[in-house]
Amino acid sequence: MALFNFNDTVRVKASAPAELRPAALASVVMIHEGRGRVGEYFEQFPDGVIYTVEFEDGHAVDLHEHFLEKGWFPSETVVRI
Numbered sequence: 001m002a003l004f005n006f007n008d009t010v011r012v013k014a015s016a017p018a019e020l021r022p023a024a025l026a027s028v029v030m031i032h033e034g035r036g037r038v039g040e041y042f043e044q045f046p047d048g049v050i051y052t053v054e055f056e057d058g059h060a061v062d063l064h065e066h067f068l069e070k071g072w073f074p075s076e077t078v079v080r081i
Helices: 040-044
Strands: 009-012 025-032 050-055 060-064 068-070
Touching (some): 025 060
Antiparallel strands (some): 009 025, 025 050, 050 060
């Protein structure tokens, strides 16, 4: 089951490879899991959920969920209870 939903704001973990933009914020625009991971392209990823995320500059990348954590854009209000 996916940890994040469509339109969630996520941050690429600092431990991610440089080409994945460590510490950058992005929005989840696609979720590929289970039957959604069909095709040779997805064989390059380990088992689990793959997210397509879009950065503020419009660049999009596919990432395995172990490279992501919850994030907030400065314009988002964080309500803590």
